[in-house]
Amino acid sequence: MIVNETPKIDLRNLRLKDYQELKVSMIKSYQKMPEEYWSKDEIRNLVNKFPEGQFCIEIDNKIAGCALAIIIDSKKFDENHTYEEIIGGENFSTHTSNGDVLYGIDVFIHPEYRGMRLGRRLYEARKELCEQLNLKSIAFGGRIPNYAKYAKELTPKKYIEKVKLQEIHDPVLSFQLSNDFHVKKVIKGYLPGDAESKEYAVLMEWNNIYYTKTKKLIDTPKTVVRLGLVQWQMRLFRDYESLVSQIEFFVDAVSDYQSDFILFPELFNAPLMAEFNHLNEPEAIRGLSTYTERLLETFQDFAITYNINIVTGSMPMVIGEHMYNVGFLCRRDGTYERYEKLHITPAEETAWGMKGGSKLQTFDTDCGKVGVLICYDIEFPEVSRILAEEGMNILFVPFMTDTQNGYSRVKICAQARAVENECYVAIAGSVGNLPKVNNMDIQYAQSAVLTPSDFAFPVNGIKAEATPNTESTLLVDVDLDLLKELHNFGSVRNMKDRRKDLYSLKKKK
Structure with a gap:
């Protein structure tokens, strides 16, 4: 049987x-x-x-x-x-x-x-x-x-x-x-x-009939986020401690206004290259990179002490045998993550021998998902679109440009990224002159917070901008709920209306 x-x-x-x-x-x-x-x-x-x-x-x-x-x-x-x-x-x-x-x-x-x-x-x-x-x-x-x-x-x-x-x-x-x-x-x-x-x-x-709505008095997700941008004056510092004092001044000042983020420019620590000016350019940039680990520790301490998320701009860093242009998101809870410049300009490659990085990701913060692209990266629309698809609401762009032509490329592209990705874009650069440092002579910048262009936003897509070529800070509130409203009910809806039946964009593993 x-x-x-x-x-x-x-x-x-x-x-x-x-x-x-x-x-x-x-x-x-x-x-x-x-x-x-x-x-x-x-x-x-x-x-x-x-x-x-x-x-x-x-x-x-x-x-x-x-x-x-x-x-x-x-x-x-x-x-x-x-x-x-x-x-x-x-x-x-x-x-x-x-x-x-x-x-x-x-x-x-x-x-x-x-x-x-x-x-x-x-x-x-x-x-x-x-x-x-x-x-x-x-x-x-x-x-x-x-x-x-x-x-x-x-x-x-x-x-x-x-x-x-x-x-x-x-x-x-x-x-x-x-x-x-x-x-x-x-x-x-x-x-x-x-x-x-x-x-x-x-x-x-x-x-779920057993669901109990919890009261979140702490760590409630923010809908209005305050950004602090540093338009950094390039000048010679007596020593490393003097540069750190200037960093702390801005962190202290911006945190006094209860800002959630502070953004520094690309290669803002270039004044420290003065002590390596007797070397050729590749050796000088490697000399500057010896300060990066110390600066990271300093930024981590400031993020905790002043209760603010710090986007450190960028600094040179040797990883393996190669030189990269990197920065760090130092959160106020003590954690940090590194981001890398993906697209290296011809000048960075020929003068310093820099390589493009490979880290492309959004970062979770207590104010939602953010992205960071360094200067030239903002001119490649595919990159920010990938970050937008991962849920980014705010894109930070530390930059360094010497001429108004270079600045215009950054700003115009940043405005386009804000429109097409339905996000806020904060750009911060350095100003002034830096004698006795090769390849860093002049700077031009007008830092700004840029927005999509629809009824809930400024008609010119500019939430606020600093005075050109003057050291200053810019404090701006951005409303994340407006992005949600735009995404669902905007006059045009760039993220929703893409023709995915005709084209697609994918990040390689």
Whole structure:
């Protein structure tokens, strides 16, 4: 007699080492679009960013189903979002541990295991996680794959009503309704190319009745951020301590106005090259680089002492055998990260032998995501677009230009980046003359905070700017909520209206 063995079912968190088996299951599940399965890099990003939110079900040690999710801040998204907007690209830049909604981005069951109520198990796991994390709800955009059969005779609203009354069966919507989810909104254009759903989706939601809204008196995300820009006077200093005293003066002054950030210019520490002026230019810049580690420690101390996030401009730094132009974001909590100039000008390469860096990323701060591009980098639109796709709201640009021509290139390009990426751009440079330092003779700058161009912003796209070629500080408040309003309801919406069906932009690994 043959005895049917009961299958062994195991629900657990997904691991990266599951990928090859997961891929096979995905391809089987996506039979009508087998090329749409998740890449290994995408699964790696999900597992690294939010491991507890990725579930899989094993049956007899084979992956039979999977549920993927991120946490979003619902205040940042309009209900008429698209799938691409909500996931934030392959890096899932929209995921935030400070969010309030668990957003489901995929659920699938291998065809061989359908009918075993595995989908319900995955959703129960999601609900339990939602309660554990004290999130207010689970949401997702659900396809309505049977709608194409009824589109000529029924509007999406009528179709949903008939599914609710069980007069029509929809494999996705019928399941969700029976699983305590309710319809919140119909979204048009949610998943371009979804012919079965006629590109419609239903925004579904399950409310966590145990959710308790916490009062955040400290570390509440800021909506209005104060920026302090230093328009630095190039002059000779008696010694290293004198330069540090001048740095501290500006940090102290700007922090007195409760600024959240202070931005210094590119290579603002060039006066220290005077002691190396007897050397050739490559040796002189290497001499200047010996101060970089000390300056980093100084900036870290100032960030904590004066309770301000410091964007240190840039300094030369030897990494391995090569010279790079780098800077640091020193947060007021004591942590720091390095950014690098990616595009080296011909003069930097020939005079100093500098190399372009390879670090391109946004940085999380207590005021949201920011980016930093050094001078020439702002003239390459692809770079800032990648940062914008990762969720950047403020872009800092420390620069150094000797002529008005060079300055105009920086400013004009920075204004364009603010418009096309729907973000604020803060630029800060040095002014004056620097005798006895080769290749650093004259400086020209007019530091500024630049904005998108729409009704909520200045008509010329300039929030504020300093007096040209005069040492000064610039203190400016920027409202991040205005960017959200622009993104969803602006006269034009550059980030939303891109033709991704014709072109795409991708950061190399």
